[in-house]
Amino acid sequence: MAGANREAEERNAEAADRTSAVVLTSKLRKEFESLVAVDDVDLKIRRGLLYGMIGPNGSGKTTLIKMLVGLLRPTGGKALILGERIPIAENISRIGYMPQEMAIYTDLTVHENLELFAELYSMSKESFETREKGLLKIIDLADRRDSLVSHLSGGMRHRASLACALIHDPEVVFLDEPTVGVDPELRVGFWKYFADLRARGKTVIMTTHYMDEALRCDVVGMMRLGRLIGEGAPKDLMERTATTDLESAFMTMARKVDA
DSSP states (O other): OHHHHHHHHHHHHHHHHHHHEEEEEEEEEEEETTEEEEEEEEEEEETTOEEEEEOOTTSSHHHHHHHHTTSSOOSEEEEEETTEESSOSTTGGGEEEEOSSOOSOTTSBHHHHHHHHHHHTTOOHHHHHHHHHHHHHHTTOGGGTTSBGGGSOHHHHHHHHHHHHHTTOOSEEEEESTTTTOOHHHHHHHHHHHHHHHHTTOEEEEEOSOHHHHTTSSEEEEEETTEEEEEEOHHHHHHHHTOSSHHHHHHHHHHHHHO
16 A cells, blocks of 8 residues: 555656756766766756856757757666656647757858748748747847858857847747857856746756856856766855855865765
């Protein structure tokens, strides 16, 4: 009887997790021949959070995100996005993804790229026009709307890529280094927009190397050598490690794991 009750409780807990968690992973793993890029990562990211991943290059952040959006097949474990197992099919229009590498067409204009992504997500003409106008203002490319992407600077291309990831107003957005190469003033504008997304109940999951950006996140996940070595609100992570900044908190966590 006790065993049956435990099984029922576990099923109820799993059902509750499916409902409340936008991202839910268990022992998620990715191997490339002899390299373990992501090592049994457990995540539970609730709706409406701004979740930041930090860690050095090669720590597994990008590989983890690529698995979560269905671009890489996991070697082991499982993952649910919006309650659906990856690779995602039914929920693809509810998800936005901006990779580190450029994912827009250089032989099209900024407008044409945005229009293409809008068509992929079956947006109405009216919705697209409204979203495009607002996003171009946010990323400061309104005056380059009709410029070929090949004529833009690297930073401008990065901003256009961000707009394409957000054009369909997704429920959950995966952003891999969204502010790299962006000047400080525009970066402030981006973060105001990210905060607005969160206020509207959207979930933003991003990687960053900027500790000041990580401090603005609701929850920070620390990645090292493919493992999630620490997770929590920035203030809690610093308190747990008796440090005064996130970089020191990360180093303290890393030493504990290596010990």
